[in-house]
Amino acid sequence: MLAPIEKPYGSWKSPITPDLIVSETIGLGQVALSKDAVYWMEMRPTEGGRSVILRRTRNGEIKEINPPPYNARTRVHEYGGGAYLVAGDSVFFANFEDQRLYRHQRGTAIQPITPEGDYRYADAIFDGVRNRLICVREDHTDKTREAVNTLVSIPFDGSGQVSVLASGADFYSSPRLSPDGNRLAWLTWNHPHMPWDGTELWVAQVDGAGSLGEAKPIAGGSSESIFQPEWSPEGTLYFISDRTGWWNLYRWREEQVEAVTQMTAEFGLPQWVFGLSTYAFESVDRIICTYSSKGVSHLVSIDTTTCALEEFDLPYTEIGFLQAQSGRAVFIAASPTEFPAVVQLDLSTGDLEVLRRASEITMDPDYFSIAEAIQFPTEGGAFSHAFFYPARNKDFMGPPGERPPLLVVSHGGPTAATDNTLDLKIQYWTSRGIAVLDVNYRGSTHYGREYRRQLGGQWGLVDVDDCVNGALYLVQRGEVDPERLAIRGGSAGGFTTLAALTFHEVFKAGASYYGVSDLEALAKETHKFESRYLDHLIGPYPERADLYAARSPIYAVDRLSCPVIFFQGLEDKIVPPEQAEQMVEALRRKGLPVAYVPFEGEQHGFRRSENIKRALSAELYFYSRVFGFDLAEEIEPIAIENL
Structure with a gap:
């Protein structure tokens, strides 16, 4: 084995290239089972981010259910999920282009089963007794008001006779039919709550005509989050609740709720998307279940x-x-x-x-950096969590006395979480000699309701403090260069990034991916699902407009004193391009180094391979210019103003 070559951090040549990341990697999601097959979703960057349903039989044969141009993706809540359903020899899916539901029945052509119109569908289940689907519908036909969410039934025959089963709540999810078809359970929640704040679990009888009788709530409320109701094979209703401060498994029988698990662990997840599942019935007396403890x-x-x-x-x-x-x-x-x-x-x-x-990439694991789970002190005597990835490449080592740059990652959500699994987009940095700190700041999932709730009223403060203090913790440990600290994030993580750069002087550069810069504009312009989210994260609007202005980076650009690069999809409906463009213009006027990389056809999150590649290489090029290290490969330059 050859001895590592001494070379400055950031200048190491890496086999993990943007081409490798997008050409050899797909996204995986939503698993389903039938008697003779396994189904899953693939998001393919090389096909423009098209979502494809795959079917694998027991003999290993794999078939694509929705060939081009079909794209199995729903826009309910904008984030989607729960885009397909397997029922016997049929697969039903939402098609991204027109948001109609389609049926793929073996041996026949794909056919739409919902009418044309500005409707969206998600989270469907099969009602075999009545030959219909039951699902969530989001109605956008009346442009004078916010979208209307309901539970609806849809017949298989393509007649388009969609019937509303339940209405009146702001949001619906997780319709679940009992094995005998006589009872329906579902979740609701209302503004200003998000589903991880407070939801209600409802049950109603289903009559012979398929209509619902009187519905009654059996669990949940404004301070209890219910997740994934499921009927057992013999007809007992199970669900996950965080009533103890941790998402645990419960069941409802004989009109009483009883605990199945009682652990300081998370059996549930924040319902950012439909179709999530952490448990399933293998038989009448056995559940297979996954839970998270300390992020694992x-x-x-x-x-x-x-x-x-x-x-x-x-x-x-x-x-x-x-x-x-x-x-x-x-x-x-x-x-x-x-x-x-x-x-x-x-x-x-x-x-x-x-x-x-x-990914089918085979690579020497000595190119990979393995995360260290760390807990570090932050403001107010609290502690925060993160995964630290040291710079690592078997072919190189840094010069004596030099410490690597650090890239802090602030995840989106903000009620989401990061984990320690192999991610080439992290290894892209570490294998070039740039350390990474992936922060689960206060407000993240996996650490209980109390940790999650610490972000309440404090967004833009405690998340920022945790990212700042995480970086300083590594500086104190002697792991990284205090003069080359950068921060990056997307969406809500982009806001945390911009707030950290604006209101603190620890970071020397940053990258915002479709990040929020104007909280007031977000409160006015964003989609229904998140339209009242900021009530919890900041305060009611417009009553506390002062807080929105005080925490918005766009109104404090005079305090920003380091270079920033912005990446933005021009069709983003969650954080519109104007947010990035206003920030770019403000930095331009101030004379700070700034770069702007917009992408036609992209929404909230980049799905096309050419854009993912361009963003990664452009961000690396930006840091090389700001921090003054040479690149080991040729990268197409980007325009950096004021540098």
């Missing part, structure tokens, strides 16, 4: 009679989209050294079979 996933079997848990010994640290069937469980899993994959577990033997990997 575990898979367990739960005996429904004794409520005893038995853990599976698996090589994964992140598990999601769990489904189960007699004798097997299928889920998407990843680890610090394994890319996300669709994995099938034989429940009797413990054997694992990888059905599809997000």
